[in-house]
Amino acid sequence: DCGPINDLFISEYIMGSGANDKAIEIYNGTGEDKDLGSYNLWKISNGGIWPEQELEFPDITLAAGDVFVVCRESAYETILAVCDDTTNSSVMNFNGNDAIGLAKDGVLIDAVGKAGEDPGDGWAVAGISDATEDHTLVRKTTVVGGNLNWDASAGTNSDDSEWIVYDIDKFSYLGIFDLVCPEGYTGYTGEDVYLGQTNIC
Numbered sequence: 084d085c086g087p088i089n090d091l092f093i094s095e096y097i098m099g100s101g102a103n104d105k106a107i108e109i110y111n112g113t114g115e116d117k118d119l120g121s122y123n124l125w126k127i128s129n130g131g132i133w134p135e136q137e138l139e140f141p142d143i144t145l146a147a148g149d150v151f152v153v154c155r156e157s158a159y160e161t162i163l164a165v166c167d168d169t170t171n172s173s174v175m176n177f178n179g180n181d182a183i184g185l186a187k188d189g190v191l192i193d194a195v196g197k198a199g200e201d202p203g204d205g206w207a208v209a210g211i212s213d214a215t216e217d218h219t220l221v222r223k224t225t226v227v228g229g230n231l232n233w234d235a236s237a238g239t240n241s242d243d244s245e246w247i248v249y250d251i252d253k254f255s256y257l258g259i260f261d262l263v264c265p266e267g268y269t270g271y272t273g274e275d276v277y278l279g280q281t282n283i284c
Contacts, residue, residue, distance in 0.1 A: 098219075196215060
C-alpha cells in the first residue's frame, strides 16, 4: 500500500479527433476525501500568463483514491460514460498550444504546458513532438505529486517523462488511475517537496 501523496494532480489529458473530444482527469491520492470546491482548472492560450480562463469545479467531495473527470458536453460517448462533470467552458476547448493547470485556493499546483511559451502546434512530451496536440497523455502510476516544472514533467524520452503518450482517441484509461508506490516512497509527511521537480522514482 502506497503512502499518501501531497495533493491532487492531473492524471490524464485527452485531445481527441473530434472538436469536443477533450477531457482532463484529476486524481486524489492524498489518503483522505477532498472538497473539490477549493480547486479550479486554469487555461492560458498561446504563451499567455496564468490564469487567462478559469473553470470552477462543483462543490462535491472527491473520495480518496478516486478520480474526477471533466469533459466537453458533446464529447464522444466513450468519454461521456466516465465523465463526472460536463461543461461548455472555454477552458475545456483547449488546443495543443494551450496550457492547462490545476489550482488550489488560487495557487497553481500542477500543469500540462507552461506560461509564457507558445510551442507552435504543441509541446513535446517523452521525446514525441507535438504530444499535447491530438494525443492522450496518461501520468505514470509512479508519479506522486503535481509538478510545476513542465520541462521536467514532460521529459525528453519515455524513461524520464512523467507521462505516457498514446495515439489520438485512446480513451480506455480514462476514469481509472491506480497509483503504484515507487520504491522507497513511504508517503507525504509534510516535509517532502514535489512541486517543481521530477516526481518519478
